[in-house]
Amino acid sequence: MSDQVTFRGGGFAPKRVRGLGVLVFVLLIAFAEWGTRSGMISALTLPRPSDVLGTFVELWQSGGLFKHLLPSLSRLAVGATLGVIAGVSVGVMIGLFAYARAGLVPLVAAIFPIPKIALLPLFVIWFGIDEASKYALIAFGTFTPTVVATYAAVDNVDRTLIRMGQSFGLTWWSIVRKIVLPGAMPGILSGLRISLNIAIILLVAAEMLGAQYGVGAYILEAGSLYDLERLFAGVVILSVLGVAVSSVIGMVERRLLRWRV
Amino acid sequence: MDLKLDAVTHRYSDVDVLRDISLDIPSGKITCIVGPSGCGKSTLLRLLGGLEKPTEGAVRQVGSPPEGCLNALTYVFQDFALLPWRTVEGNVALVLEDHKLPDQAAIIADVLARTRLTDFAGALPKQLSGGMKQRVAIARALAVNPAVMLMDEPLSALDSQTRELLMDDLVGLWTKQPFTAVYVTHNLAEAVRLGHRIVVLSRRPGEVREIVEIDTALDERAHGDAGLEAQQQYLWGLMREEAAAADAELMNV
Numbered sequence: 001m002s003d004q005v006t007f008r009g010g011g012f013a014p015k016r017v018r019g020l021g022v023l024v025f026v027l028l029i030a031f032a033e034w035g036t037r038s039g040m041i042s043a044l045t046l047p048r049p050s051d052v053l054g055t056f057v058e059l060w061q062s063g064g065l066f067k068h069l070l071p072s073l074s075r076l077a078v079g080a081t082l083g084v085i086a087g088v089s090v091g092v093m094i095g096l097f098a099y100a101r102a103g104l105v106p107l108v109a110a111i112f113p114i115p116k117i118a119l120l121p122l123f124v125i126w127f128g129i130d131e132a133s134k135y136a137l138i139a140f141g142t143f144t145p146t147v148v149a150t151y152a153a154v155d156n157v158d159r160t161l162i163r164m165g166q167s168f169g170l171t172w173w174s175i176v177r178k179i180v181l182p183g184a185m186p187g188i189l190s191g192l193r194i195s196l197n198i199a200i201i202l203l204v205a206a207e208m209l210g211a212q213y214g215v216g217a218y219i220l221e222a223g224s225l226y227d228l229e230r231l232f233a234g235v236v237i238l239s240v241l242g243v244a245v246s247s248v249i250g251m252v253e254r255r256l257l258r259w260r261v
Numbered sequence: 262m263d264l265k266l267d268a269v270t271h272r273y274s275d276v277d278v279l280r281d282i283s284l285d286i287p288s289g290k291i292t293c294i295v296g297p298s299g300c301g302k303s304t305l306l307r308l309l310g311g312l313e314k315p316t317e318g319a320v321r322q323v324g325s326p327p328e329g330c331l332n333a334l335t336y337v338f339q340d341f342a343l344l345p346w347r348t349v350e351g352n353v354a355l356v357l358e359d360h361k362l363p364d365q366a367a368i369i370a371d372v373l374a375r376t377r378l379t380d381f382a383g384a385l386p387k388q389l390s391g392g393m394k395q396r397v398a399i400a401r402a403l404a405v406n407p408a409v410m411l412m413d414e415p416l417s418a419l420d421s422q423t424r425e426l427l428m429d430d431l432v433g434l435w436t437k438q439p440f441t442a443v444y445v446t447h448n449l450a451e452a453v454r455l456g457h458r459i460v461v462l463s464r465r466p467g468e469v470r471e472i473v474e475i476d477t478a479l480d481e482r483a484h485g486d487a488g489l490e491a492q493q494q495y496l497w498g499l500m501r502e503e504a505a506a507a508d509a510e511l512m513n514v
Contacts, residue, residue: 164342167310168356168405169332178355182346259346261387 047228055229056236064218069237072203072215075131076241079138079206080199087143087195088188091150095184096176101151108147116141117205129210141202142195149191150184157183186260189253196245200238215241262324262333262408262441263288264309269318271304277466278304281318284460284469286409288324291435291442291479293452296462296470297500297507302445303413305467309443310334310411326408331360335407339414341394343386343401349373350382353401368404375434376400392423396430403434410442416451425484428454432479449496453489454482461496464503464510471499 029049035041036048059065093100094108116137123140127133157180165175207216219234264286271279278301286292286309294302307313308320311334326333343352350369357365373379376396386394395415402410416424428451434440446452452459459473475482475492482489 160338160340160342161344163312164336164338165355167312167332167334167336168401169359170356171359174359178358179344182344185346257346259385259387261345 047232051229052232052236056233059230059233065237068213068215068218071211071213072207075134075138075206075214076199076203078131079135079202080142080196082135083139083142083199084146084192084195086139087146088150090143091147091188092154092176092180092184094147094151095154096180104147105151108144112144112148116202117208120205120209124209133209134206134211137206138199138202142199145195145198146188146191149194150188153184153187153191154180156187186253186257189249189256193246193249196249197242200241200245204238262322262326264334264409264443265321265323266305266309267319267321269305269308269315269320271301271308271313272316279308279315280466280468282467282469286441286443287458288408288441289439290457291444291455293444293446293456293459294462295446295449295452295459295496295500296467297464297504298447299507299510300462300464300503301467302447302462305462306336306411306413306443306445309409310336312336322408327406329406330408331405332356333408335402335405335410337395337398337402337410337412337415339417341386341391341398341418343394343397345386348383348385349378349389349397349400352386352397353404356401356405372400372403375403375437376430390423391419392427395419395427399431399434403440408441410440412442412444414446415444417446417448424448424451431455432482436480449493449500452496453492454484455479459496461499464507 032041032046033049036043036046056065059068090100090104090108094104095101119140120133120137123133123136127136161179161183162175165179170178203214204216204219207214208220211217215234215237219231219238222228222230222234266282266284266286269279269282270277282305294305296302304313308315311320322333344355347355350373353369353372354365357368362368369382370379373382376399378393378396378400381389381393386397389397395418398415416427419427432455435442444451444455453475456475457479459475461470461473462468463470473492473496475489477486477488
């Protein structure tokens with residue numbers, strides 16, 4: 001008897017598969033298009049994808065797209081930057097100092113589950129109805145997940161490397177800058193994937209009050225008029241933003257984390 | 262510069278790890294410390310370099326470190342402790358950057374040449390074999406021109422062939438330019454190849470059991486030398502029972 005030995009290894013290792021992600025989108029959209037055309041899905045349930053595309057093209061041609069997109073992007077950029085910088089700083093402090101950890105971890109745990117949208121009126125009172133309250137809301141929303149990801153990442157930095165730094169007489173600041181921060185970078189970046197998406201979610205919330213232009217304002221207006229085509233055109237913009245953020249982080253990871261095995 | 266242990270006793274909570282150890286580390290020689298597992302060899306090394314404080318007694322430096330010494334007591338770790346995000350060159354530069362030296366590039370070039378790593382200056386640690394990683398760590402230690410090198414089982418993570426090659430490298434480095442080292446190991450073959458003095462510790466609590474001096478010059482000790490073999494047998498005779506007892510003890514913990 002000479003049976004071939006059965007192969008039972010393989011798997012459990014992520015590989016890059018090109019094009020499959022796009023295919024899933026195409027199939028879903030094609031299904032919606034087919035369903036709405038054949039009448040299986042009623043026009044009230046879901047707008048027809050081709051109509052959404054038409055609305056989108058119209059929005060672009062009228063110049064409305066950039067009128068809405070640019071204010072949103074700047075709110076997102078300013079708010080997320082503030083939140084991420086504050087979050088990484090506080091997270092590193094919690095990771096490094098016992099007092100900061102003991103004092104701040106419960107506070108972060110307490111503010112993490114608050115829906116930041118609920119605090120919008122408060123921010124309007126504190127920072128005014130203009131841009132500042134929108135920045136604050138987005139910053140606050142990105143802050144907590146960034147803190148949690150950062151201090152977990154700092155905790156995971158290889159202690160033997162820190163001991164090595166100490167044994168060579170490196171200054172405290174050198175150890176933080178050259179050993180702790182690069183070592184925590186993988187964890188910080190994967191935290192950013194979450195916190196930047198939360199920033200996009202909060203963008204819509206921030207534009208609920210006192211925003212004439214912005215993707216969020218556009219979606220909310222369409223929603224209150226039950227204009228599903230425009231609503232979906234706005235939602236698509238947010239999705240594209242999400243995909244863009246994710247691929248930018250992916251690029252940054254490939255660049256900064258080339259050293260990883 | 263010599264190092265001196267003065268009646269050092271060390272405890273973790275209420276377990277005595279080291280008891281009443283007095284020892285001189287003479288400069289220009291390699292002092293090996295051997296002993297059964299769990300006897301406190303590595304703890305002793307951590308005390309010597311100031312990474313831990315002795316419960317009783319003191320570790321003293323006698324004399325001043327040599328000129329141009331940037332870090333008198335310098336470790337070489339068993340697990341290499343290289344920064345994976347820095348190249349070979351960058352890992353050596355790490356320990357020099359804080360000193361803002363005008364000739365940093367020259368120092369790096371010199372130590373990389375001495376450890377035969379010049380061609381790999383731009384490689385990342387993940388691209389290197391274990392033996393090369395440890396040579397980078399040795400280059401990094403040499404770069405700060407240490408008074409005493411504290412080597413914690415530096416070859417234990419390597420396979421036996423690489424270990425032979427690295428021992429030859431260390432002998433070559435020492436012969437060209439003698440350095441002072443404390444070399445902790447559980448491998449008696451390494452101890453008799455590299456040690457001018459071999460300190461045998463007893464099992465926990467570690468005490469100095471015997472100090473063996475080997476007079477043969479380092480570069481005359483070859484692999485499989487009969488005299489060394491005899492020394493190694495002698496050391497093993499000293500340790501054998503205790504090693505067995507230490508082994509049994511671990512199971513009861």
